[in-house]
Amino acid sequence: xxxQDLIELAARNMRNARLRNALTTMGIAVGVASMVAxxxxxxxxxxxxxxQLMKSGMFQTVFVTSRQDIRxxxxxxxxxxxxxxxxxxxxxxxxxxxxxxEEVAPEIRAMADVEYGxxxxxxxxxxxxxxxxxxxxxxxxxxxxxxxANADEVLLQRDFAKKLEKDPDWVLGKILxxxxxxxxSSESDANLSIERTDKQFRIVGILDEEPFGxxxxxxxxxxxxxxxxxxxxxxxxxxxTQQLVRSTPGERTYTMLTVRMQSAAYAExxxxxxxxxxxxxxxxxxATRSMRRFFAVLDMFLGIFGSLALAVASLAIxxxxxxxxxxxxREIGIMKALGASDADVKKLFFAEAATMGLAGGALxxxxxxxxxxxxxxxxNVYLQRMKMSAENLWTVPLWLVAGAISFSxxxxxxxxxxxxxxxxxxxxxxxxxxE
Amino acid sequence: MEARGASRYYKMGESVVRAVEDVSFxxxxxxxxxxxxxxxxxxxxxLNLLAGLDRLSAxxxxxxxxxxxxxxxxxxxxxxxxxxxxxFQSFNLVPTMTLADxxxxxxxxxxxxxxxxxxxxxxxxxxxxxxxxxxxxxAELSGGEQQRGAIARxxxxxxxxxxxxxxxxxxxxxxxHEVMALLRELNEKMGVTVLMVTHxxxxxxQYARKSLHMADxxxxxxxxxxx
Numbered sequence: 075x076x077x078q079d080l081i082e083l084a085a086r087n088m089r090n091a092r093l094r095n096a097l098t099t100m101g102i103a104v105g106v107a108s109m110v111a112x113x114x115x116x117x118x119x120x121x122x123x124x125x126q127l128m129k130s131g132m133f134q135t136v137f138v139t140s141r142q143d144i145r146x147x148x149x150x151x152x153x154x155x156x157x158x159x160x161x162x163x164x165x166x167x168x169x170x171x172x173x174x175x176e177e178v179a180p181e182i183r184a185m186a187d188v189e190y191g192x193x194x195x196x197x198x199x200x201x202x203x204x205x206x207x208x209x210x211x212x213x214x215x216x217x218x219x220x221x222x223a224n225a226d227e228v229l230l231q232r233d234f235a236k237k238l239e240k241d242p243d244w245v246l247g248k249i250l251x252x253x254x255x256x257x258x259s260s261e262s263d264a265n266l267s268i269e270r271t272d273k274q275f276r277i278v279g280i281l282d283e284e285p286f287g288x289x290x291x292x293x294x295x296x297x298x299x300x301x302x303x304x305x306x307x308x309x310x311x312x313x314x315t316q317q318l319v320r321s322t323p324g325e326r327t328y329t330m331l332t333v334r335m336q337s338a339a340y341a342e343x344x345x346x347x348x349x350x351x352x353x354x355x356x357x358x359x360x361a362t363r364s365m366r367r368f369f370a371v372l373d374m375f376l377g378i379f380g381s382l383a384l385a386v387a388s389l390a391i392x393x394x395x396x397x398x399x400x401x402x403x404r405e406i407g408i409m410k411a412l413g414a415s416d417a418d419v420k421k422l423f424f425a426e427a428a429t430m431g432l433a434g435g436a437l438x439x440x441x442x443x444x445x446x447x448x449x450x451x452x453x454n455v456y457l458q459r460m461k462m463s464a465e466n467l468w469t470v471p472l473w474l475v476a477g478a479i480s481f482s483x484x485x486x487x488x489x490x491x492x493x494x495x496x497x498x499x500x501x502x503x504x505x506x507x508x509e
Numbered sequence: 510m511e512a513r514g515a516s517r518y519y520k521m522g523e524s525v526v527r528a529v530e531d532v533s534f535x536x537x538x539x540x541x542x543x544x545x546x547x548x549x550x551x552x553x554x555x556l557n558l559l560a561g562l563d564r565l566s567a568x569x570x571x572x573x574x575x576x577x578x579x580x581x582x583x584x585x586x587x588x589x590x591x592x593x594x595x596x597f598q599s600f601n602l603v604p605t606m607t608l609a610d611x612x613x614x615x616x617x618x619x620x621x622x623x624x625x626x627x628x629x630x631x632x633x634x635x636x637x638x639x640x641x642x643x644x645x646x647x648a649e650l651s652g653g654e655q656q657r658g659a660i661a662r663x664x665x666x667x668x669x670x671x672x673x674x675x676x677x678x679x680x681x682x683x684x685x686h687e688v689m690a691l692l693r694e695l696n697e698k699m700g701v702t703v704l705m706v707t708h709x710x711x712x713x714x715q716y717a718r719k720s721l722h723m724a725d726x727x728x729x730x731x732x733x734x735x736x
Contacts, residue, residue, distance in 0.1 A: 079617040090605050408601050411562055412615045412662070413590025415583050502562045506601060 075418050084425035091398065098387075098394040099434045105384030106438025106482045110474060111445045112380030116373040118450075118469040123365065133338035136345050136357045138169060138331045159352055161328045169333055172347050174340030179203035179301045180328045183292055184309040187253040189272075190238045190245070197234065199252065200295030201304035202285060205334045217246045217279030223302035228252075228275040234296035235280050245277045252297070255310035268310050275299065384482065387434070388489040391427055395493030398426070399500070406497055407505025416498040423494035424487055431486025435479035442478070443470055510536040510559070510670060510702060514568030517554050528554040530726040531568070536704060536719065538669070541696045543713035544706045546723035552706045553674055555723065559704065560595050560672050561585040573669055590619050594663030598675035600655040602647040608634065608658045609643040615665040633661040637691060653684030660691060664701075671695065673705040677712065689716050 075083075088095045140161040159165060170178045182201035187194055204223035220227050228250065235242035238250075256271040284293040292298075313329040333348070335341055341357045348355040399406070406419060450468040457465065517529040529551045536542050546552045557563040558570060561577055569578045573592055580588060589595075602611045612630045621629070634640045637657040647655055656676060663671060673692065677685030693716055696703045707713055713720045722729040 075617055076620050078623065079620075083617070086605070404601070405603050405605075408603055409614065409618070410586070411560070411589065411595050411601070413586055413588075413618045413666075415586035417583070418586075418618060503557050506562075506597065 075414075075421065080421055080425045081429075083422055084429050087398070087402075087422075087426055088429055091394075091401075094394055094397070095430060098390045099430050099437065101387040101390040102384065102430060102434025102482055102486065103437035103441055105381070105387035106435050106478050107441035107445060108383040109377065109380030109481075110439055110442030110470065110478050111449075112376035113373060113474055113478075114442065114446050114468055114470045115449070116369065116376040117471060117474065118446075118467045120369040120373070121469050122465055122467055123369070133341065133358060133362070134335045136333045136335070136341055136348060136355050138333055138348050139329065139354045139356075140327075141352070141354050160325070161331060161353065162325055165351065165353070166328065166331060168351065169331065169344075169348060172333075172344050174335050174337070174344060175333055176336050177203055177205040177334045179205075179332050179334070180305065181292060181330050181332055182301060182304040182309060182311065183295060184254060184311055186297070186309075188297060189251040189253065190248070193238060195234070195237060197297060198295040199254070199297045199299065199304075199309075200292035201301030202229070202292070202298045203301045203332065203334060206285065214282040215279045216243065216282065217277075219279060220300045221278070223300050224306065225300055226273070226275050226303060227278045227299070229279040229281055229298040230277055231284070231296045231298075232280050232282055235277075242280055246280065248277050249274055250277060250297075251275075252299075254307070257308045257310045257314055271307075273307060381481075384485055388485050391430060391486050391489035392492055394430075395423060395427060395490055396496065399423075399493050399497045402497075403500060403505045406500050407502040410500070410502035411506060419500075420494040420498040423497050424490050427486045427490025427494070428483050431483035432479065434486070435482030438482060439470075439475050439478050446470060510538075510573075510704070511571045512555075512559075512568065513571075515555070515558060515565055515570050516567040517551075517558055517563060518566040527726050529558065532723075532726075532728050533568075534721055534728060536702065538702055539696070539700045541693065541703045541716065541718050542705070543717035543720040544704060544723065545708065545710055545713050545720055546729075547708060550723040551726040552723045554726075556672055556674050556704070556706050559670075560593055561588045562595075590615065591666050592668055593670045593672055594660075594666075594668040596656070596659050596663050596671065596673040596676050598678035600647070600652070600659045600679070602655055602659055602662070604647050607644050607646055608639065608650065611647070611658060612662045612665055615662060619666045621666075629665070633665060634658070636664075637661045651684070652680050653687055656680060656684070656688045657691060660688070660695070664695070668701070670702045670704070673703065675706055675708070677707070677709075685712075692716070 138161065140159065166178050169175065179201070184199055185196060186199040187196050188199075202220070204220075207219045215229065216232075217229075219229070230238075230242075230245060232242055235245045239245050251272050251274050253270060253272050255268045258267040258269050281298070285298070286293050311329075333344060335344055338359070341359050345355045345357050406414075409419065446468045453467055454465070511534070513533050515529060515532045516527070519526040519528055532555060544552045544555065554563065558565055558577075559572065561580070565578045569576050571577070572588070575588070575592075577585065577588065602608070603614070606614070609630050612633055613626055616626050616629060631640060631643070634643055637660055639654060639658055639661065642650060642654060642658070647658070650658065656679075660671075671692070676688055676692070680688060689712065692703055692705070695701050705713070705717065
């Protein structure tokens, strides 16, 4: 029989036992819905976790250190610490020239005294690389980001702004003075001198959340200035004392350079290239691998629990179709007498099973989506009551929709095997004998 | 159509029932033959063997030059589809299908082109005088109409042999004669070979040109009459 005839006959048989087939199809729909609901929760949670990590900019970032300074993060590094070169301006330029690299910036953190009006506060000041402007590392800025990489502008953490004014928003556009320790050293001079320096900044924005999702050292700072500005200020940092004892004391060196790529796709190559330069490199791609494994296992378990309902539904298919075989004994006998082969009869039952699977799958995906929306809504109402911002814990990607419907059809056809074989084996002489 | 030592045995627990035993006969193409005998004589079993619905335990049956005993189930299905048409005492129309859908069923099974089917169904129904009943369900038709519809269905794929199992058994005599007249017309005008099972010698005598008699699973010799 050609496919179109099979579909027509199957559809006709479906219509003839409308209630029973509708109930079975609903059973499948509930099974698919629970599977879709579970899996999209898993996928949604994974997306949520990924989003948090993305905010940290870590996927796009490789951290470079000299092995002279820090004991290597990897156990099996080839180069011995002594062979690793110093992270100086030359190295910085070479790394910046690597393909895919957007910005190479040092991590600058220093304690400074903040003068605002008649108040002074000692706090941690940190540089934010210029590349931070177009990522969500600094989500939710009240006001604006720095106007340039070397602007004399600062962003304040909201908590800190509260210390300065009754309404933190009042600080926007005002001036503050940073009193910090400026390093004074020349190329030839082996000694390091430090001088107290004052510098004025305009407050351009307030950060509601810690930058980089609160996941980096600089996130803890309360006042942020452009890294370019911070570099030019030569703020004294703890690592500067190491520089003093080096053979070339005047040369500018870095403890750590943060290499920011255009996209996470470059991370692996850049990491590789940096390692061939004999520096230590570390990216969070390594760290997230175990997280991904965790989510794969979680998804699998959620999927298995979700499919239990589908397994139950598949028994309903077996039941419905076995009933249909018994009920349609005579009809099957007639079809065989008219020349239907065993394969034709089998195909007809498979077509009926597949029809139920398709309809149940489509209905189930819709149902699962509705359930998901409902749970998401409920969660967000709860989160808002807890004074937390709403999150999307629920994702139904297109592949899940297609996958769930195909899986439903597959399970239904598998459930149809026994009834189909039974129908095909029916002896037409027996089937036609009784009135 | 030729049978040589055709036998069909059933196992019933310990004992073996010889429903058809060592039956041999020949029916020429274009013949109208009757298979007579009391109930339980094995004539329906023999008809099922000829129809390819049941399988021989021994012997051979050759129809249109092909031996049914050597065919696999797929080949037998094709044989039932294209070479023979079957008519039953209880009509065996699918009750949930309209008459037209019933007649279309063998065309679907034979994968005949969809565009030609509607016309073919109408033609078949017109031939048996039921074109106006095409969209009725079997329950809405009289017994005679149902049987004529079943004949139209049996002829859908232009078989060379028509096998009828007590075709008038459920009909009153007027409808019965109408159906028999239709079978004779098909036999004479289209050259379809007809083999009809019946327990009514009068009916056989009236319509068949040849009759075979069965008793206890065997052909009764000598009464094989040729008129």
